[in-house]
Amino acid sequence: MTDGEKRGQNVRKLRPRLSVGFILARRFTLCAFANFVDVLRLSADEGDRSRPILCGWRVLSATMEPIVSSSGIAVHPEERLGDPTLFDYLVVVGGLIDEIPNLSPEYTHYLQRAAAAGVPLVGVCTGAFILHRAGLLNGYRCCVSWFHHADFLEQFDGLRPVSDQIFIVDRDRLTCSGGASSAHLAAWLVDRHVGRAQARKSLHIMIIDDALRAEKPQPGIPxxxxxxxxxxxxxxxxxxxxxxxxxxxxxxxxxxxxxxxxxxxxxxxxxxxxxxxxxxxxxxxxxxxxxxxxxxxxxxxxxxxxxxxxxxxxxxxxxxxxxxxxxxxxxxxxxxx
CATH class of the missing domain: 1.10.10.60 (Homeodomain-like)
Incomplete structure (x- = not known):
C-alpha cells in the first residue's frame, strides 16, 4: 500500500473541504505554483496560521526526488502517486517548454487514471500542454499564456487555445495562463468549495485587490x-x-x-x-x-x-x-x- 493510500484510510473522514494534489513538471514555474498554494494556505485557517484545516494540499511524485523549478529552487515532494480519488483536484504545474516531453510516463498514466475516475484536472502555465499530450484535453477549451500561444499551435493539432482570458473552467478541466492568474484560479476553487470570504481574505493578504473573473483579459501581446x-x-x-x-x-x-x-x-x-x-x-x-x-x-x-x-x-x-x-x-x- 502506498503512502497516499495509507493516508487516505486514515483521514478520509477528516478530509478538508478542498483537497488538492500537485504534480510538478521538471523546471516548473515556481511563482505559478507558489501563488496557487498560498491561496490555499491562507484560506485554510484563521489569519495566516497556515494549518491545513479547510484546505489540504500535497506535492506528489513518482520517485520522491526533489523537483527543480525553472529558477533552480527545488521542491521536495510529500508522497508517492497513489489513489487519485483522495483529491478533489489534481493540479499540473508546467514550466519550460523543452522539458514537457521529459515528464515520466508514470505521471501520464496517473493523470489518465484520475480522469477515468472523474477527478477534475487543472493545468497551470504549460500544464495544459502536459494534459493535452496525455490526451486529456480533447473536446475541451483550454487557456494558454499569450507567450506560449504560437508554441501550442505548433505542437498540437485539433485544439485552439484561448489566450485572451486568465483562466478557463470547462467542466472537469481547468486551465490558466500561470503567474498571477494561478492565484485567481485557486481563489475561484476556494470560493466554490470553502467560501467567498476565505477566497477574498487570501487574495487580500497577498496584496491582490480582489478575485478576477475567468474572462478577464491577459495583459500581453494582442x-x-x-x-x-x-x-x-x-x-x-x-x-x-x-x-x-x-x-x-x-x-x-x-x-x-x-x-x-x-x-x-x-x-x-x-x-x-x-x-x-x-x-x-x-x-x-x-x-x-x-x-x-x-x-x-x-x-x-x-x-x-x-x-x-x-x-x-x-x-x-x-x-x-x-x-x-x-x-x-x-x-x-x-x-x-
Whole structure:
C-alpha cells in the first residue's frame, strides 16, 4: 500500500473541504505554483496560521526526488502517486517548454487514471500542454499564456487555445495562463468549495485587490498580433518590454540586428501592418487593461503606455475604441475615473 493510500484510510473522514494534489513538471514555474498554494494556505485557517484545516494540499511524485523549478529552487515532494480519488483536484504545474516531453510516463498514466475516475484536472502555465499530450484535453477549451500561444499551435493539432482570458473552467478541466492568474484560479476553487470570504481574505493578504473573473483579459501581446515569424515575435516582445518608452522602428531593428526595411517587410507579411501600428495597438490594449484594473488617472496611464501627453493618448484611444478613456472606464469597470 502506498503512502497516499495509507493516508487516505486514515483521514478520509477528516478530509478538508478542498483537497488538492500537485504534480510538478521538471523546471516548473515556481511563482505559478507558489501563488496557487498560498491561496490555499491562507484560506485554510484563521489569519495566516497556515494549518491545513479547510484546505489540504500535497506535492506528489513518482520517485520522491526533489523537483527543480525553472529558477533552480527545488521542491521536495510529500508522497508517492497513489489513489487519485483522495483529491478533489489534481493540479499540473508546467514550466519550460523543452522539458514537457521529459515528464515520466508514470505521471501520464496517473493523470489518465484520475480522469477515468472523474477527478477534475487543472493545468497551470504549460500544464495544459502536459494534459493535452496525455490526451486529456480533447473536446475541451483550454487557456494558454499569450507567450506560449504560437508554441501550442505548433505542437498540437485539433485544439485552439484561448489566450485572451486568465483562466478557463470547462467542466472537469481547468486551465490558466500561470503567474498571477494561478492565484485567481485557486481563489475561484476556494470560493466554490470553502467560501467567498476565505477566497477574498487570501487574495487580500497577498496584496491582490480582489478575485478576477475567468474572462478577464491577459495583459500581453494582442491576439491579432500572434505570429510564427521569429523576427516579428522578438520585436513584439521587445515592444512589450519597452511599452512605457517606445522605441523607434529604426532602434527596434538595430537592437534585433536587422535593417529597418527588413523588419517592416516581415511585419507586413506576418501581421499585415507596420511595426509602428502594431506597437500602438499593443500600448492601447495595455491601456484598456490598466483602465479596468487599477485606479491610476488617465494622465498616469498615458505615461505608463508611452504617450507624450494625455491629450495625445485620449485622441489615439478614441480613434481605436470609439470613446474616451474615462468613458471606457465607466463602461467596463466600477473603478472611478
Amino acid at each position: 491576439l491579432d498580433l500572434t505570429t510564427d515569424d521569429p523576427l516579428v515575435k522578438k520585436a513584439l516582445l521587445l515592444m512589450q518590454q519597452t511599452i512605457d518608452t517606445p522605441l523607434s522602428v529604426a532602434e527596434t531593428a538595430h537592437r534585433l540586428g536587422v535593417s529597418r526595411r527588413r523588419l517592416e517587410r516581415h511585419f507586413q507579411q506576418a501581421v499585415g501592418m507596420a511595426p509602428t501600428l502594431a506597437c500602438k495597438i499593443m500600448r492601447l490594449e495595455h491601456a484598456e487593461f490598466l483602465l479596468c484594473q487599477c485606479d491610476q488617472s488617465v494622465t498616469e496611464i498615458a505615461a505608463a503606455t508611452g504617450f507624450c501627453d494625455s491629450s495625445h493618448f485620449v485622441r489615439a484611444f478614441r480613434e481605436r475604441c470609439g470613446m474616451t478613456p474615462a468613458a471606457f472606464r465607466r463602461t467596463h469597470t466600477s473603478v472611478g475615473a
